Amino acid sequence: SQTIHQWPATLVQPVGSPLSLECTVEGTSNPNLYWYRQAAGRGLQLLFYSVGIGQISSEVPQNLSASRPQDRQFILSSKKLLLSDSGFYLCAWSHSSQGQRFPGFGPGTRLLVL
Amino acid sequence: EDKVVQSPLSLVVHEGDTVTLNCSYEVTNFRSLLWYKQEKKAPTFLFMLTSSGIEKKSGRLSSILDKKELSSILNITATQTGDSAIYLCAPGSGTYKYIFGTGTRLKVLA
Numbered sequence: 001s002q003t004i005h006q007w008p009a010t011l012v013q014p015v016g017s018p019l020s021l022e023c024t025v026e027g028t029s030n031p032n033l034y035w036y037r038q039a040a041g042r043g044l045q046l047l048f049y050s051v052g053i054g055q056i057s058s059e060v061p062q063n064l065s066a067s068r069p070q071d072r073q074f075i076l077s078s079k080k081l082l083l084s085d086s087g088f089y090l091c092a093w094s095h096s097s098q099g100q101r102f103p104g105f106g107p108g109t110r111l112l113v114l
Numbered sequence: 115e116d117k118v119v120q121s122p123l124s125l126v127v128h129e130g131d132t133v134t135l136n137c138s139y140e141v142t143n144f145r146s147l148l149w150y151k152q153e154k155k156a157p158t159f160l161f162m163l164t165s166s167g168i169e170k171k172s173g174r175l176s177s178i179l180d181k182k183e184l185s186s187i188l189n190i191t192a193t194q195t196g197d198s199a200i201y202l203c204a205p206g207s208g209t210y211k212y213i214f215g216t217g218t219r220l221k222v223l224a
Contacts, residue, residue, distance in 0.1 A: 032210050043118075043202065044157070044214035051210065059211070090156055096209065102148050103212060105156040 002027035006091050006106035013113055019064075019078040021109050023091030026072065033074040034092040034103055035066055044090065050074060086113045116141040118215035120203050126221045127193055135188040135218045137203030147186050148204040148212060149177055157202055160188070193222045 003026045013019060025031050035047040046059045048066035056066050063082060067075045074091055088110050092103035117140045127133055139147070146164045150157035161170045163179035163186060170177050174197075177188045190197055200217040207213060 034210075036214070043216035044204075046211060046213070049210050057210075094210070101146075102159055102162050104159065108156045 002031075002093070002095075002100065002104070004091060004093055004104065004106040006089075006109055008109060009107065010110045011112070013081050013111065015083055015113055016080050019076070019081050019085070019111070021076040021089055021091075021111075023074045023076075023106055024072055025093045028093070028095055028100075029071060031072065031093040031095045031100075033068065034094075035074065035076050036090045036092060036103075036105075038088040038090065040087070047076070081113045083113050086111055116205075116207055116213045118203060118205060118213050120201075120215035120218050122218060123216070124219040124221070126223065128223050129194055131193050131222075132189065132191045133193060133220060135190075135201050135203075135220070137186045137188070137205075137215060139184050139186075139203075139205040139213075141205045141207040141213055143208045144181070144184075145206045145209060147179055147206065149186070149188050150202040150204065152200045152202055152217065153198075160201075190220075193220075195222050195224050198222045 006023045032051050034049045036044040038044050050056050050068045065077050088108050090108045091106040094100050094103050119138045121136045149160040161177045166181040174191045179186045198221050200219050202214050202217045204212040204214045
């Protein structure tokens with residue numbers, strides 16, 4: 001079966017510091033990968049999605065970036081965090097040909113920027 | 115611009131009540147609509163709807179899609195305190211892009 005891992009679970013960072021969040025998927029190959037963010041009291045906002053290694057689509061212009069260096073690894077980064085980057089960051093995966101046609105979410109990372 | 119509106123924003127009911135949650139959408143290249151339940155953690159999948167008028171059912175939960183009205187409803191019968199959560203609707207634009215609503219916050223009182 002497939003599992004998705006995210007770390008860290010929680011993170012407190014000062015404004016202006018860099019960020020790196022990592023997500024890996026096990027038990028599948030060539031998944032579609034997603035980064036979502038949920039700000040306090042708001043819905044999930046799609047940040048990036050990737051259909052293959054090195055292929056990243058950005059949905060919202062901001063100071064975040066994403067990379068997919070390996071098939072089952074998705075990384076969310078920032079060079080300088082803003083207060084508005086605080087939120088709940090969720091990685092998700094799907095795979096239309098393996099029966100997971102909808103995004104299945106990882107446990108998430110709660111980020112607080114101070 | 116793609117848009118999703120869920121109503122009501124919040125709802126408080128007593129155990130045993132039946133609730134109906136609504137989702138209206140406007141998305142380009144619509145393919146399917148998802149429902150998720152979110153407690154104090156990551157959302158968990160409930161339903162995927164692709165065809166209009168066909169009810170999907172899981173225990174006390176059911177959902178149906180109306181492509182003509184660009185809407186979907188999620189019904190929960192005989193509610194329990196464990197149903198307390200935020201329910202998220204997400205219509206899909208194309209194959210990969212799902213647009214999430216802000217959700218309906220349901221609280222079920224014992």
